Amino acid sequence: MPGLLAKERIVAPPGFNRWLVPPAALAIHLSIGMAYGFSVFWLPLSRAIGITQPAPGDWQISTLGIMYSLFFIFLGSSAAIFGRWVEREGPRKAAFVAALCWGGGLLISALGVYWHQIVLLWIGSGVIGGCGLGLGYISPVSTLIKWFPDRRGMATGMAIMGFGGGAMIGSPLADILMRHYATPTDVGVWQTFVTLGFIYMAAMLCGAFGYRIPPPGWQPAGWTPPAQPQRAMITTRNVHVQTVFRTPQYWLLFVVLCMNVSAGIGVIGMASPMLQEVFGGKLIGVAAALKDLTPAQRAQVATIGAGFAALLSLFNIAGRIFWSSLSDFIGRKRTYFIFFTLGILLYAFAPTTGRMGSVALFVGIFCLILTMYGGGFATIPAYIADLFGTRFVGAIHGRVLLAWSTAGILGPQLVNNIREYQLSHGVPPADAYNTVMYILAGLLVIGFVANLAIRPVAERYYMTDEAA
Numbered sequence: 212m213p214g215l216l217a218k219e220r221i222v223a224p225p226g227f228n229r230w231l232v233p234p235a236a237l238a239i240h241l242s243i244g245m246a247y248g249f250s251v252f253w254l255p256l257s258r259a260i261g262i263t264q265p266a267p268g269d270w271q272i273s274t275l276g277i278m279y280s281l282f283f284i285f286l287g288s289s290a291a292i293f294g295r296w297v298e299r300e301g302p303r304k305a306a307f308v309a310a311l312c313w314g315g316g317l318l319i320s321a322l323g324v325y326w327h328q329i330v331l332l333w334i335g336s337g338v339i340g341g342c343g344l345g346l347g348y349i350s351p352v353s354t355l356i357k358w359f360p361d362r363r364g365m366a367t368g369m370a371i372m373g374f375g376g377g378a379m380i381g382s383p384l385a386d387i388l389m390r391h392y393a394t395p396t397d398v399g400v401w402q403t404f405v406t407l408g409f410i411y412m413a414a415m416l417c418g419a420f421g422y423r424i425p426p427p428g429w430q431p432a433g434w435t436p437p438a439q440p441q442r443a444m445i446t447t448r449n450v451h452v453q454t455v456f457r458t459p460q461y462w463l464l465f466v467v468l469c470m471n472v473s474a475g476i477g478v479i480g481m482a483s484p485m486l487q488e489v490f491g492g493k494l495i496g497v498a499a500a501l502k503d504l505t506p507a508q509r510a511q512v513a514t515i516g517a518g519f520a521a522l523l524s525l526f527n528i529a530g531r532i533f534w535s536s537l538s539d540f541i542g543r544k545r546t547y548f549i550f551f552t553l554g555i556l557l558y559a560f561a562p563t564t565g566r567m568g569s570v571a572l573f574v575g576i577f578c579l580i581l582t583m584y585g586g587g588f589a590t591i592p593a594y595i596a597d598l599f600g601t602r603f604v605g606a607i608h609g610r611v612l613l614a615w616s617t618a619g620i621l622g623p624q625l626v627n628n629i630r631e632y633q634l635s636h637g638v639p640p641a642d643a644y645n646t647v648m649y650i651l652a653g654l655l656v657i658g659f660v661a662n663l664a665i666r667p668v669a670e671r672y673y674m675t676d677e678a679a
Contacts, residue, residue, distance in 0.1 A: 215420075218301030223423040229358040229431070235421030236351030236370035239306055242411040242418075243313055243347045244377015246282045247524070249336070251382045255389055255398040259324060262398060270329055278337045280619060285341025287616030290349045293342075294609025295452055297349055305350040306419035312343025314412025321404035345609070347415065348374065350422075352592045353605030357425050361434050363596055364543070368535025368589035375528040375585050379521070381407070444544055444665075448673045449600030455607050458672050460598050463661045467547060468591055469614035469621070470658030474554065474651040475584030476622035478577060481630070481644070482523055487516045488640040489565045489573070500641065519574065526578040527585040534586025535593065543594035544665060550583040551659035558652035562645040598668055625650065 214220060223229075253272045260266045297305040316339040323331025351370045359366035388406055392399030455461045478485075492499035494515045495508060504512065538546040557576045564573040595611060596604045626647050633643040 216301075216304040216307055218299075218304070218424070221301060221303050221423050222426050223429075227423055229425070231421065232351070232355060232358050232423060233366065233369045235418040236355060237373040238414050238418030238421070239309065239347045239350060240370055240373030241377045241380060242415045243309070243344045244374040245381035245385075245407070245411070246279075246286075246340075246344055246377070247375070248378030248382035248385070249279060249282075251385050252389075252400055252403075255400050256324065259327065259398055259400065262396065268327070274329060275332070278333055280623075281333060281337030282341050282344060283619030284616045285338055286344040286348060287612045287614070287619070289342040289345030290609035290612040291345075292609075293346060294349060294606035295603075297346065297609070298353060298452070298603055298606045301424060302350045302354045302422045303419050305346050306415060306422060309343045309347035309350060310412050310415035310419060312339050313347060313415065314343075314408045316340030316343060317404045317408030317411065321401040321408065324401035324404065345612070349605050349609045349612070350419075352608050353601070353603075354422060354424055356592065356596050356601050356604055357429075359431075360601070361431055362536075362539050363593035364535040364538040364590055365532070367592040368532040368586075371535075371589040371592075372528050372531035372585070374588070375524065375531055379524055379528070444542060444667060445597045446600055446668065446673075449602040450598075450607075450668060450672050451674050452603040452606040452610070454672055454674075455599060455603075455610065458599075458668055460665055460668055461607075461611070463665045464591070464594065464598070464611055465614045466661035467658050467665075468587065468611060469618045470654045470661070471547075471550060471554075471584065471587040472615055472618035473622035473625070474558065474654050475581065475587070476618055477626040477647070477651050478580060478584070479520075479523065479527075481626055481647075482516075482520045482577065484516065485644050486519045486573070487512050489644060490568070490570055491641065493568060493570065500639075502640075522574070523577060523581045526581040530582025530585035531589035533582065535589035538590045538593060543590055543597055544662060546586070546590055547594075547662045548659075550587060551655050551662060554580060554583055554655045555652050555659065558648050558655065561648045565641070565644070598665070600673075602674075 253275050256270055256275055257272050258265045258269055260269045293305075316335045316337075319335025319339065320332045321335075323329065323335055348371075352367055355366040355370055356363050385403055385407065388403040389399040392402035450458065487494070488501055491497075491501040491512070492504055492508065495511050497504065497508060501509065501512065534546060534550075557580055561573065561576050564576060591611060592604060592608050595607050599607055629647050629650060630643050633646060634640065
């Protein structure tokens with residue numbers, strides 16, 4: 212088995228079709244992308260004892276939600292810690308370990324549900340599964356950039372869009388499985404965890420064994436690298452991963468990603484209740500606030516809110532491939548300039564659309580915002596390669612993803628606390644999001660300034676020709 216996983220075993224033979232690598236990466240990312248859809252388990256798990264309704268001893272949703280925070284804390288930290296190992300050992304071994312962590316984490320979570328031990332869910336899916344997320348997320352980045360030196364943004368976008376789309380496949384599948392396994396004495400969650408654990412492990416192993424790396428010196432047929440960088444922001448040299456923390460560019464990229472993700476996560480976390488509370492009965496043609504609707508009417512509004520969340524997920528996916536591909540032509544810095552400039556305007560204008568009562572304009576604004584949220588994730592690996600070179604791009608990407616862990620705490624906490632503060636001081640629910648939008652726009656201003664300050668890496672940080 213070690214031989215099968217060795218980096219030397221996965222060097223592609225002559226004539227290998229490089230377009231076979233993105234589907235392998237997509238198999239990994241679609242599997243771990245189910246992390247975004249874990250909320251489908253919260254309600255069934257909150258009545259795991261009571262079955263039809265919560266009973267004494269059942270878990271609260273807030274307790275279960277800790278797992279969601281653990282996902283992104285350990286995704287970023289494991290990517291940073293093991294990024295250098297991924298570069299050294301190759302994508303197949305990294306994806307193999309990711310498959311064991313993600314699939315095995317679900318199996319441990321199944322035991323946690325069966326024995327009703329919340330710690331096993333936190334450790335299984337949150338900690339071990341979170342490490343699988345980090346390793347799986349960065350495993351294809353360096354490989355795809357080396358296979359597609361002519362289309363760096365498009366290549367990483369093709370893989371990373373799978374992470375945004377994993378929930379669109381996994382959530383309905385989980386719902387179908389829970390209904391299949393449910394009985395009068397069981398909500399069917401532990402059986403679903405077991406089934407998904409094996410499904411995802413198998414899919415990720417297929418992806419892992421589909422990985423190939425190009426031989427040294429390989430170039431796409433008919434493409435010749437320019438003698439000089441096409442743009443000042445694209446280097447042909449390399450910065451060592453151990454040196455990158457000393458460059459101002461690393462910390463500026465950290466702020467750029469953190470601010471973009473913090474604002475986007477803030478929207479994703481409150482999308483459904485925000486639409487319902489801002490427009491209330493207008494969503495179903497009734498001139499009444501949400502609190503004044505009948506239970507049946509509130510159920511209709513809730514369905515529309517859920518549809519809004521699913522629509523945002525779709526635009527999140529589309530943005531990953533669209534913006535990353537566009538960045539190949541206009542450059543990464545200009546792409547983020549658009550993200551922040553347009554994002555500031557959209558966040559600041561969103562409260563006005565609520566006061567206008569325009570549902571279509573409100574929804575359109577947030578759909579566009581989510582394309583830039585997804586695009587930010589897909590474009591950052593190419594931005595890293597442009598600035599620091601391709602040799603250690605996977606390891607450096609892992610360290611930049613610490614910004615994701617930071618944003619996973621900053622964004623939701625900021626949004627939830629500000630909203631609760633507004634409500635506690637008598638602000639109507641429909642208006643409680645206005646201040647939130649303005650503050651999120653302020654975060655994008657910080658990101659805008661950081662992106663504007665990025666310059667080519669200074670000569671002293673590059674590796675010498677002898678070291679390279």
